Amino acid sequence: MDALTIHEAASTTGWSARMLRYVEEAGLIEPRRSAAGYRLYGPGELQRLRTLRELLDAHAVSITEVGFALRLRRDEELSAALQGWFATEPARPADVPAADWLLWEQDKHQKLLAAAARHATELMETTTR
Amino acid sequence: MDALTIHEAASTTGWSARMLRYVEEAGLIEPRRSAAGYRLYGPGELQRLRTLRELLDAHAVSITEVGFALRLRRDEELSAALQGWFATEPARPADVPAADWLLWEQDKHQKLLAAAARHATELMETTTR
DNA sequence: TCGACCTTACCACGGAGGTGTCAAGGTTCT
C-alpha cells in the first residue's frame, strides 16, 4: 500500500510518534488518513520529515518558527505588513530613501529565488534516488 | 535635541521602558546612544514603535515572531532553505509539478510586492503628517 | 477474541517568551 503508520514512519525518520503528531499540529506535514483515521505517511512525507530535521538543526530553527514561515507564505496580508514595517527602518539604508525600497526588495527576491532554485534542484536530486 | 530618553519614549508610545529594552534586544528597534550610553529615541523610532504595536495586535504576531521575520530577511540562506522545503510539499499543488514552482513563487512575490507597496504608501502618508 | 496497533485527550516538566520589579552604580541638572 506504499504508506507507513505513525510508529513505522517514526522509526524510519528518527522522529518520535509524539513529535509526528506535533509536527502535524504545527501544519508542517499533514499525512493523509485511512478510512479509520490512521495517519498514512507516503514516501513524500517521509522525505520531507528527514529534510525537515536537517533544516532544523542546520539553521537552528524551531518547529514553530517554520510554522510561522508557513503562515507568512500563506498570509500575504501579514507578509506585506511586515515588509512595510521593515521598510520604514530609519537608520539602516540611510542612502536608500523609501522610494527605492521596492527595487531593493525586488533585487533581494531575485537573489533569493536564485538561491532557492539551487537548493530545490539539490533536493530534487536527493529525492529522486 | 529632538530625541527622547527611554521613559519619555515609553510614555508617548504606550510601551513600558522594560519592553523598549526587550524590543531592542529582539533587534527590532535599536535607538542610537548618547555619549554616556543613554538610549535616544528620534521621531522615526517613535513612529516605528507605534506602528509595531498596531502590527502586533492587528495580526496577532509576537515580538519574537517579528524578530524571526527579520532574521528571514537578513539570512537569505535560511530563507532559501525554507522556500525549498515548502516547495517539496507533496499534496498541495499536485498539478504544479516542481518545475513550475519558481514561476508560482515569482507570481506570489509580484502580488506581495504590490500589497507591500500599497501598505508602504499608507505608512508614508501617516508618517509625514 | 486477543494482542498489537491506532486515535484523541489529558498531565507533567524543563526551557524560553513576555513583563514587572529591584539593586548597584553612572549621568545630568539645578
Add this chain to the structure above:
DNA sequence: AGAACCTTGACACCTCCGTGGTAAGGTCGA
C-alpha cells in the same frame, strides 16, 4: 551635593513550546 534620571544584571511569575507519558477507547490481523 542631591534629586531624578539613566545603565546593566538579576530574580520572579505566568504562559506557551517541546517532549514524554498515560488513559480510554477504536481497528486490524491471526
